[in-house]
Amino acid sequence: MKKGRVEVFARQVPQGTTDSVRSATAHYTIARRNTLDRTFEDAESTRTKAAAIKDYVLDNLGTLLEQLEAQCTANGIQVHWAKDAAEANQIIVGICKDTAPDGATIVKAKSMATEEIHLNHHLEEAGFHPVETDLGEYVVQIDHDTPSHIVAPIIHKNRIQIAKSFEREGLGPYSEIPEELAMQARKKLRADFMKADIGISGVNFAVAETGRIVLNENEGNNRLSTTAPRIHIALMGIEKILPREADLPIFLRLLSSSATGQVLVSYIHMISGPRRADEMDGPEQVHLVLLDNNRSGVLNGPYREILRCIRCGACLNVCPVYRQATGHAYGHVYSGPLGAVLGPALEGVERLGDLAKASSLCGACEEVCPVKIPIPKMLLQLRDEAYRKGVIKEPIPWGTYAFGATSAGRWRTGLKLLPMASHLPHPMKWGWSEFREPPEKEGKDFRKWWDETHGTKT
Amino acid sequence: MSSAPTATRPKVRLMLTCLCDAFFGEVGIATVKVLEHAGCEVIFDKDQTCCGQPPFNAGDWEAARTVATYAKERLLTSGEPVVTPSGSCAAMMREGYPMLFEGMDHPHAFELGEYIVRELGIETWKGKLNKKVAFHRACHGRGLGLGDLQERLLGSIDGLELVPFAQFEQCCGFGGAFSATFGATSAGIGMEKLHNIAESGATVIASGDMGCLMQLGGLIKRHKLPLETVHYAQLLAEAISA
Numbered sequence: 199m200k201k202g203r204v205e206v207f208a209r210q211v212p213q214g215t216t217d218s219v220r221s222a223t224a225h226y227t228i229a230r231r232n233t234l235d236r237t238f239e240d241a242e243s244t245r246t247k248a249a250a251i252k253d254y255v256l257d258n259l260g261t262l263l264e265q266l267e268a269q270c271t272a273n274g275i276q277v278h279w280a281k282d283a284a285e286a287n288q289i290i291v292g293i294c295k296d297t298a299p300d301g302a303t304i305v306k307a308k309s310m311a312t313e314e315i316h317l318n319h320h321l322e323e324a325g326f327h328p329v330e331t332d333l334g335e336y337v338v339q340i341d342h343d344t345p346s347h348i349v350a351p352i353i354h355k356n357r358i359q360i361a362k363s364f365e366r367e368g369l370g371p372y373s374e375i376p377e378e379l380a381m382q383a384r385k386k387l388r389a390d391f392m393k394a395d396i397g398i399s400g401v402n403f404a405v406a407e408t409g410r411i412v413l414n415e416n417e418g419n420n421r422l423s424t425t426a427p428r429i430h431i432a433l434m435g436i437e438k439i440l441p442r443e444a445d446l447p448i449f450l451r452l453l454s455s456s457a458t459g460q461v462l463v464s465y466i467h468m469i470s471g472p473r474r475a476d477e478m479d480g481p482e483q484v485h486l487v488l489l490d491n492n493r494s495g496v497l498n499g500p501y502r503e504i505l506r507c508i509r510c511g512a513c514l515n516v517c518p519v520y521r522q523a524t525g526h527a528y529g530h531v532y533s534g535p536l537g538a539v540l541g542p543a544l545e546g547v548e549r550l551g552d553l554a555k556a557s558s559l560c561g562a563c564e565e566v567c568p569v570k571i572p573i574p575k576m577l578l579q580l581r582d583e584a585y586r587k588g589v590i591k592e593p594i595p596w597g598t599y600a601f602g603a604t605s606a607g608r609w610r611t612g613l614k615l616l617p618m619a620s621h622l623p624h625p626m627k628w629g630w631s632e633f634r635e636p637p638e639k640e641g642k643d644f645r646k647w648w649d650e651t652h653g654t655k656t
Numbered sequence: 657m658s659s660a661p662t663a664t665r666p667k668v669r670l671m672l673t674c675l676c677d678a679f680f681g682e683v684g685i686a687t688v689k690v691l692e693h694a695g696c697e698v699i700f701d702k703d704q705t706c707c708g709q710p711p712f713n714a715g716d717w718e719a720a721r722t723v724a725t726y727a728k729e730r731l732l733t734s735g736e737p738v739v740t741p742s743g744s745c746a747a748m749m750r751e752g753y754p755m756l757f758e759g760m761d762h763p764h765a766f767e768l769g770e771y772i773v774r775e776l777g778i779e780t781w782k783g784k785l786n787k788k789v790a791f792h793r794a795c796h797g798r799g800l801g802l803g804d805l806q807e808r809l810l811g812s813i814d815g816l817e818l819v820p821f822a823q824f825e826q827c828c829g830f831g832g833a834f835s836a837t838f839g840a841t842s843a844g845i846g847m848e849k850l851h852n853i854a855e856s857g858a859t860v861i862a863s864g865d866m867g868c869l870m871q872l873g874g875l876i877k878r879h880k881l882p883l884e885t886v887h888y889a890q891l892l893a894e895a896i897s898a
Binding site for chain 2 (some may be wrong): 208209519522544555556571574575600613629630632634640646
């Protein structure tokens with residue numbers, strides 16, 4: 199029986215990586231819980247309300263996107279529509295070529311949408327020099343790695359590994375002190391901000407009512423990326439839209455508390471367009487690229503609710519499988535419970551359906567989700583679809599099991615044969631016994647006891 | 657707590673669960689004792705088999721429908737509430753069946769403690785038991801909305817001390833067939849749970865699902881850890897006779 203990719207990865211992931219991820223995710227999980235309780239009088243009803251707002255967005259997505267485009271255009275933001283990753287890359291590379299010289303430096307704020315379309319690769323191919331300016335993403339870039347968490351990209355690394363990378367890149371004298379490492383990165387990145395022609399960011403929320411782009415961050419690199427260069431390009435998945443400004447307070451607080459356990463992040467940017475005539479700072483042009491990349495397909499399918507996601511990462515942090523196997527195990531830009539649903543939903547069950555099996559179905563993800571996405575239910579639906587399509591194979595012939603479980607006689611015979619069956623070579627037994635002792639019959643048999651004590655009653 | 661008069665004794669239908677049928681008969685026995693002590697008349701249909709969760713979780717919903725159809729006929733047609741010493745099996749009936757059978761109402765299936773506290777209104781359990789217990793909330797209690805209901809019932813036993821431990825919300829890693837097909841992942845999760853419990857100083861792990869306890873018990877035996885597992889129905893039953 200072929201093992202799923204998450205299990206294959208979990209078998210070879212170093213214990214140190216699991217330990218790094220475990221301690222950070224446990225910290226975020228506790229911080230989230232404490233902050234939610236402090237921030238909201240009734241966190242539960244706030245989550246229900248947020249889910250309802252996102253459902254409204256999904257029900258009215260076309261209209262809201264048109265409203266967003268109209269308001270952005272009125273604000274001087276140039277809106278572009280990309281039906282897939284290739285088109286998004288083409289649009290962004292095109293803007294870069296039109297507005298900046300060959301080989302120009304492009305500073306990038308952290309954006310999972312740009313990871314989804316592998317933008318850096320396309321920018322480099324076109325001769326540009328993209329620099330990730332989020333500290334975690336910067337480490338990912340210099341290590342030729344990929345983010346293993348949507349909020350904390352280097353959650354799988356420790357400071358000693360980072361210190362070695364910085365020394366290798368010649369950023370300064372070797373140090374394992376986080377503050378010194380941050381200062382080394384700051385010095386390097388300040389120079390990039392000064393010379394960059396273009397800044398590229400993601401989008402946390404875009405408000406249809408006013409045509410404003412909202413960004414959340416803690417490091418200040420988003421501010422520099424979106425204001426210092428002449429050109430700002432923002433890439434957003436089309437589901438990131440909110441109807442009204444009045445929806446922001448709930449979502450900003452839910453995102454901060456769910457992601458990092460902060461009441462609010464250190465910087466919230468509300469971008470309403472390029473620099474006005476009477477303003478001193480800001481870019482000359484702001485472009486907003488709206489990325490579909492099969493989100494429309496998901497919208498009209500059984501996994502629609504995954505589009506409520508605001509990318510807080512709380513489900514990754516609380517997920518026992520994510521903690522144990524770590525993010526790279528999923529082999530996809532989106533990992534954890536979110537990735538196990540969004541991955542196959544966006545790219546097809548045929549390609550990524552096996553990810554739905556990488557879950558004990560414990561339901562912790564749904565419990566912490568700020569927009570109440572029923573992830574366990576969708577994992578089950580994905581398994582059903584993947585099994586029907588032959589994408590996942592099962593070590594147990596369930597049809598035979600069902601035959602045995604639909605007759606009292608066959609069932610009881612099966613129970614009698616069970617002690618013998620446990621000696622048969624079988625993948626189920628190997629998987630269990632490799633790590634644990636098999637169960638043994640303990641104490642009295644219930645049916646026998648029932649007959650003895652409750653006699654003729656059935 | 658007192659037993660209700662015979663005339664109004666609520667009838668409940670026991671769903672034994674496959675694990676208690678195959679391995680852990682004592683848990684089934686304790687469940688009957690607890691329900692009878694709480695004033696119920698327990699009905700046991702001897703032809704019952706499985707709730708259908710294994711093929712349901714595996715993705716073979718056709719096989720799951722076959723088994724669930726059989727279980728529905730055996731357990732759900734007569735109208736009495738189904739009570740089971742497993743949040744997992746209760747959740748399968750209540751939440752899983754409506755996914756398998758479109759338009760089906762959520763059946764009256766309850767986890768043992770849920771039935772005692774929410775349906776019978778019994779919130780404290782008389783009896784005495786000198787034990788320090790770490791209670792592991794089985795994850796399917798989430799789907800049922802149990803919260804800390806089982807701990808409150810268990811903790812109301814005189815002399816029983818519930819020991820808090822770190823990351824209590826984390827799963828034991830069992831997940832049914834997941835425990836075998838994702839063996840390393842599952843065992844790693846289970847060992848982390850055991851580590852957190854051992855740190856708390858508790859030596860007894862109680863839970864409401866034999867799946868979790870089979871996983872934790874199998875790891876404890878393999879690694880020869882100084883911990884033991886028990887279904888909380890057994891503690892409730894022990895407290896009555898103590």
